[in-house]
Each structure stands twice: as C-alpha cells, then as structure tokens.
Amino acid sequence: MPQPVMPDDVIEAIRASIGKEMEPKVNDEVEKGLIRRLYEAVGAPAPEGDDALVAPISILFTLRGAGVRYPTMYRNVAGGTEWEYFRPIRVGDQITATSKIAEVYQRESRSLGRMTFIIVETNHVNQRGEHVARTRSTGIYY
Amino acid sequence: MSHAWDEIQVGDEMKPLEWQPSSQQLVKWAGASGDYHQIHYDKDYALAQGLPGTIVHGPLKTAMLGEYARQWAGPGAWVRRVSASYRGMDQPGEQLVVRGRVARKYEEHGERLIDCEVWVAKGDQKTTTGETTVVLGRVPDAAASA
Incomplete structure (x- = not known):
C-alpha cells in the first residue's frame, strides 16, 4: 500500500518539537558480525586482526536514537547525511543515542512537488560516558 | 593503495572507483x-511512491x-567524518563512478588530517556530493625524532 503524504498537522508538530531531545536509546552491544556485514555491504575486503574490531564510520547509521529516523509511515526519501566520529567504536561497546529534530523547512520541486526537509541530529555516547559521535540526517517528505 | 603523508598534495585526484550497485548489494546494506x-x-x-523504480539507499552512498x-588513505587510516548530499537518485544496475580529490591537508591536535571532496557520478551528473576527513596518523614527536 502506498504511503500517505505527511499531513500538515504532523509537520507542524514536528516543527514545534525542534530542539527537544527524545528519549535516549540504549543500542545493543556492537558485534563483530555487524562490523563485517557493514564492510561486505560496501564491497570492501574484510579487515583482519585488530582492524576487524573497530567499526567503520557507517556503523553510526545503525546506532539509532528513539523516535524513528526515517519514519516509513509517510512518503519520503533520504536527502543527505553527515556522520562524525570523535572516538572509534569497538566490538563490545554499548552506545546510547539521543536524537532531536534540528531543523524543518520546505521547498518546491518540479518532480516531487512540495518537499518538507526534516533534519534529525543524534548524539552518541558510549558505556564510559564518552561522546563518541554525532550524526545529522535529512529526510525529505513529499 | 596507500599514501605517504609527504607525497599528498592539495588538488590530488583520487583514483576513480567504478561502481555498479546490484539489487543484492542493496539487500546486504x-x-x-x-x-x-x-x-x-x-x-x-x-x-507507487512516484519513484522511477527501486533506488540506492542514500546512506549506502x-x-x-x-x-x-x-581505501585511498591505506592501512591504519581512520575515517572520522563523512557527509553526503543526495542530489539525484541512483538505481541498481546503473554504472556509477566514485571520485574524489584532496581539498585540504593539515595538522590539528597532534593528528595528520586530510579533507577530501568526494562524489558519486553518473555520466556527467553528480548524483551525490560529499566531504570526508581522514586521520592519517599522529604528527611525529619532534623531540623524539631530534
């Protein structure tokens, strides 16, 4: 079934929540298999030794905060993303991710009509309380 | 493919990577x-969503x-930042090329850093543009090497 267009009242509710942090989400511990699958997905040779225990930066996409990053209930495509690592994440780390809506704006597009851009910022903290990463993701609702 | 710090220059072109994403790769991602x-x-x-067909995940790009x-930077390098803007859609089976060039070379907080401008191209269209920062190790200790 096709997804509905995000209604105006939902857009306004999201806009009203800008800057408010959502519930922190404690993600599952990072597994070696996840790291291997992330490398496989980009066609990279599987790293060996200690390198196999350090996560590539793409792991940040898997460590989501609460509040869905790409809610599939409304029509959307991904607009862009920024991943920033402050410290490496390793096998066994447990990452708590906290998201907030950072920005909401609209633009007209010839192909997709009115597009609403929703930017979610997520901060990642490890089990020692170290701030290990920050991500920003742009969802385009059309 | 590994790059020695002294040999890297701003403006260096990175070796292009031919990329034809398959539907299987999308499922793996x-x-x-x-x-x-x-x-x-x-x-x-x-x-039904008004798209031309299945499309490559932006975050996969x-x-x-x-x-x-x-891979350009070689063993021991650490990718600390990557950003991308999805300007055009890519579909599985299309022939894409990943390209990049060195935009900045600098030392900060004792680390050797390279910023690269990177993008995914389909013909002469850049469907994704981005930037990345790679750590190429620590600045050698001047006192220790003296």
Missing part, C-alpha cells in the same frame, strides 16, 4: 544497516564515499 524501507527492494512499491576514502 538493508540487512547490515537495518533500513528496510521498501523503496529499495520492491519495484512496485517504489513506482555515504558509506561508499567513506570506504573509498579509507
């Missing part, structure tokens, strides 16, 4: 990343750009 949005594997669903920079 969906499984690894947990992004199960149907527009990436169900053609009828994607068409970001991950490709980060991995491209990691």
Whole structure:
C-alpha cells in the first residue's frame, strides 16, 4: 500500500518539537558480525586482526536514537547525511543515542512537488560516558 | 593503495572507483544497516511512491564515499567524518563512478588530517556530493625524532 503524504498537522508538530531531545536509546552491544556485514555491504575486503574490531564510520547509521529516523509511515526519501566520529567504536561497546529534530523547512520541486526537509541530529555516547559521535540526517517528505 | 603523508598534495585526484550497485548489494546494506524501507527492494512499491523504480539507499552512498576514502588513505587510516548530499537518485544496475580529490591537508591536535571532496557520478551528473576527513596518523614527536 502506498504511503500517505505527511499531513500538515504532523509537520507542524514536528516543527514545534525542534530542539527537544527524545528519549535516549540504549543500542545493543556492537558485534563483530555487524562490523563485517557493514564492510561486505560496501564491497570492501574484510579487515583482519585488530582492524576487524573497530567499526567503520557507517556503523553510526545503525546506532539509532528513539523516535524513528526515517519514519516509513509517510512518503519520503533520504536527502543527505553527515556522520562524525570523535572516538572509534569497538566490538563490545554499548552506545546510547539521543536524537532531536534540528531543523524543518520546505521547498518546491518540479518532480516531487512540495518537499518538507526534516533534519534529525543524534548524539552518541558510549558505556564510559564518552561522546563518541554525532550524526545529522535529512529526510525529505513529499 | 596507500599514501605517504609527504607525497599528498592539495588538488590530488583520487583514483576513480567504478561502481555498479546490484539489487543484492542493496539487500546486504538493508540487512547490515537495518533500513528496510521498501523503496529499495520492491519495484512496485517504489513506482507507487512516484519513484522511477527501486533506488540506492542514500546512506549506502555515504558509506561508499567513506570506504573509498579509507581505501585511498591505506592501512591504519581512520575515517572520522563523512557527509553526503543526495542530489539525484541512483538505481541498481546503473554504472556509477566514485571520485574524489584532496581539498585540504593539515595538522590539528597532534593528528595528520586530510579533507577530501568526494562524489558519486553518473555520466556527467553528480548524483551525490560529499566531504570526508581522514586521520592519517599522529604528527611525529619532534623531540623524539631530534
């Protein structure tokens, strides 16, 4: 079934929540298999030794905060993303991710009509309380 | 492919990487990343959303750009930042090329850093543009080497 267009009242509710942090989400511990699958997905040779225990930066996409990053209930495509690592994440780390809506704006597009851009910022903290990463993701609702 | 710090110059072109994403690769990314949005594997669903067919996950393109920079930099390098803007859609089976160039070379907080401009091209169209920062190790200790 096709997804509905995000209604105006939902857009306004999201806009009203800008800057408010959502519930922190404690993600599952990072597994070696996840790291291997992330490398496989980009066609990279599987790293060996200690390198196999350090996560590539793409792991940040898997460590989501609460509040869905790409809610599939409304029509959307991904607009862009920024991943920033402050410290490496390793096998066994447990990452708590906290998201907030950072920005909401609209633009007209010839192909997709009115597009609403929703930017979610997520901060990642490890089990020692170290701030290990920050991500920003742009969802385009059309 | 590994690059010695002294040999890297701003403006250096990175060796292009031919990339033809397959539907299987999209499924691998969906499984690894947990992004199960149907527009990436169900053609009828994607068409019903007004899309031209299934499309490559944006974050998979970001991950490709980060991995491209990691392989360019060689063993021991650490990709610390990657950003991407999805300007055009890419579909499985299309012939794409990942490219990049060195934008900045600098030392900060005792680390040797390279910023690269990176992008995914389809013909002469850049469907994704991005930037990445790669750490190429620490600045050698001047006192220790003296």
